[in-house]
Amino acid sequence: MDASRKGLTISVILLGTALCSVMLAYFVFGDSNDAEGLRTLRMIAILFRHGDRSPTELYPNDPHQNHPWPGGLGALSEKGSQQMYNLGKNLHMRYYRLLPPNGLYSKDDIFIGSSAAERCLMSAQTFMAGFMPPLESRNPLPIPWQPVAIHAPPRDRDILYAQKQPCPKYDEVLKRLYINPPADIVEINQKNAELYKRLTKETGQNVSTILDVEFLYNTLEIEKNAGLTLPDWTEGVFPDRMLPLAERSLALFTETPFMKKIKGGTIVTDIVDNMVKKRSGLQNRSIFIYSSHDVTLVNFMRAIGIINETSRKPDYAATIVVELHHSVIYEDDFEVKIVYYFNSEDKFPKELSIPNCESPCSLTAFARTMETLIVRNYNEICQIV
Ligand SMILES: *[C@@H]1O[C@H](CO)[C@@H](O)[C@H](O)[C@H]1NC(C)=O
Numbered sequence: 001m002d003a004s005r006k007g008l009t010i011s012v013i014l015l016g017t018a019l020c021s022v023m024l025a026y027f028v029f030g031d032s033n034d035a036e037g038l039r040t041l042r043m044i045a046i047l048f049r050h051g052d053r054s055p056t057e058l059y060p061n062d063p064h065q066n067h068p069w070p071g072g073l074g075a076l077s078e079k080g081s082q083q084m085y086n087l088g089k090n091l092h093m094r095y096y097r098l099l100p101p102n103g104l105y106s107k108d109d110i111f112i113g114s115s116a117a118e119r120c121l122m123s124a125q126t127f128m129a130g131f132m133p134p135l136e137s138r139n140p141l142p143i144p145w146q147p148v149a150i151h152a153p154p155r156d157r158d159i160l161y162a163q164k165q166p167c168p169k170y171d172e173v174l175k176r177l178y179i180n181p182p183a184d185i186v187e188i189n190q191k192n193a194e195l196y197k198r199l200t201k202e203t204g205q206n207v208s209t210i211l212d213v214e215f216l217y218n219t220l221e222i223e224k225n226a227g228l229t230l231p232d233w234t235e236g237v238f239p240d241r242m243l244p245l246a247e248r249s250l251a252l253f254t255e256t257p258f259m260k261k262i263k264g265g266t267i268v269t270d271i272v273d274n275m276v277k278k279r280s281g282l283q284n285r286s287i288f289i290y291s292s293h294d295v296t297l298v299n300f301m302r303a304i305g306i307i308n309e310t311s312r313k314p315d316y317a318a319t320i321v322v323e324l325h326h327s328v329i330y331e332d333d334f335e336v337k338i339v340y341y342f343n344s345e346d347k348f349p350k351e352l353s354i355p356n357c358e359s360p361c362s363l364t365a366f367a368r369t370m371e372t373l374i375v376r377n378y379n380e381i382c383q384i385v
C-alpha cells in the first residue's frame with residue numbers, strides 16, 4: 001500500500017470512528033434538544049415547582065429555632081433563585097424556537113401565571129431571567145434582563161396554582177378521608193405507631209397522621225439542605241422511613257375521581273382549552289407558565305395518571321411540560337407530548353407515555369381521554385347538595 005492510499009485509509013477510518021461516536025452518543029443520550037423533532041413545536045404549557053426555600057414551620061424542640069433564615073420563613077432561598085435561573089436556561093435550550101424573533105416579552109406570545117406565594121412569584125421571575133433574556137441588540141436596559149408580567153390571582157380565586165379557591169364539597173370529602181382513612185393508610189398508621197410516638201416525643205408536637213409526618217419531613221429536608229446538623233434522633237427515620245409516608249400524604253389530595261377533577265382537572269382544562277384554541281387560531285400565544293407547588297404537580301400528574309413515570313414527591317424546580325406539535329401524520333390536527341424535568345440540573349427531559357393515548361397522541365384523542373377531568377363550573381360542582 002503506498003503512502004497516500006494509506007493516508008486515505010486512515011482518514012476514512014478516523015472519519016468513520018468520529019461518525020460512529022456521534023451516532024453512539026445520540027443513541028446513548030436519547031433525544032437531544034436540537035433534534036429535528038422540536039421544529040414541529042407550536043405551543044407549550046410549563047408547570048413547575050418553585051425553587052429551594054426556607055421552612056414554613058419549625059417544631060417546638062427544633063435545635064435550629066433561632067437560625068436566621070434569609071427572607072424569613074417560606075421564602076425562596078439564594079440556592080432556589082439559582083435553581084430557577086438554571087432551569088430557565090435549560091428549558092431555553094429546548095424551547096427557544098417558540099420565543100418571539102425579537103426576543104422581547106409580549107403578552108401576545110406568552111402568559112405567565114403564578115401562585116400568589118412570594119416564593120412562586122420570585123421563582124417565576126428568576127426562571128424568566130434564564131429562559132428569556134433579551135437579545136443584546138434589542139435590549140433597552142444595560143443589564144441582560146427584561147421585565148415580564150406575572151399574573152397571580154388572589155388565593156381565594158385561584159383554582160390553578162395554589163388551588164385555594166374554596167370548594168366545600170372537596171373539603172368535606174378530604175375531612176372524611178382524614179377521619180376515616182383508606183385501608184392502606186390505616187395499615188401505615190398501625191405499622192408506624194411506634195414511629196409516631198417517637199416523633200411526637202422528640203419534636204414536642206403531636207405527630208399522629210401522615211400529614212404531620214409530611215410537614216416534619218419538609219422541615220428536616222430543608223434544614224439538612226441548608227447545611228444544618230440534624231438532631232441524633234433523626235438517624236434511621238429521616239429520610240428513608242418518613243419519605244413513603246410523606247408521599248402517601250401528598251397523594252391523598254387526589255384520592256377519588258372527584259378530587260382528581262377539582263385539583264388536577266382545573267389545570268388540564270386550562271391547558272386543553274389553550275391547545276384547542278391554538279389549533280383553530282382563536283388564541284396565538286405559544287407559551288403558558290404555571291409557577292406553583294409540589295402538591296400542584298402531584299395533583300396534575302395523578303389526575304392524568306403519569307406519576308408512576310416521574311416522582312411522587314417532586315424536587316424543587318421539577319417541571320412538567322405539555323408540548324403541542326404540528327403533526328405530519330394527522331391532517332388538521334396536532335400532536336401532544338408530555339415531558340418531565342426531575343430538577344433544575346436536568347438538561348434533557350424524560351418523555352412520558354400518556355395513558356389511554358397511544359403515541360403519536362393527537363390533540364383530538366388527548367382531549368377525549370381528558371373529558372372526565374374537564375371543569376366548566378367549579379363553584380357549582382363544589383356545592384354540597
Ligand atoms: C394528636 O392528634 C390526634 C389527631 O388530631 C388526636 O386524636 C390526639 O388526641 C392528639 N394527641 C395529643 C397527645 O394531643
Ligand SMILES: *[C@@H]1O[C@H](CO)[C@@H](O)[C@H](O)[C@H]1NC(C)=O
Nearest residue numbers: 108277280281282283284285
Ligand atoms: C391569530 O393569528 C391569526 C393568523 O395571523 C389571525 O388570523 C387571528 O386573528 C389571530 N387570533 C387572535 C385571537 O389574535
Ligand SMILES: *[C@@H]1O[C@H](CO)[C@@H](O)[C@H](O)[C@H]1NC(C)=O
Nearest residue numbers: 302304305306307308309355
Ligand atoms: C401506579 O403504581 C401503583 C402502585 O405502585 C398502581 O397501583 C397504579 O395502578 C399505577 N398507576 C398507573 C396509572 O399505572
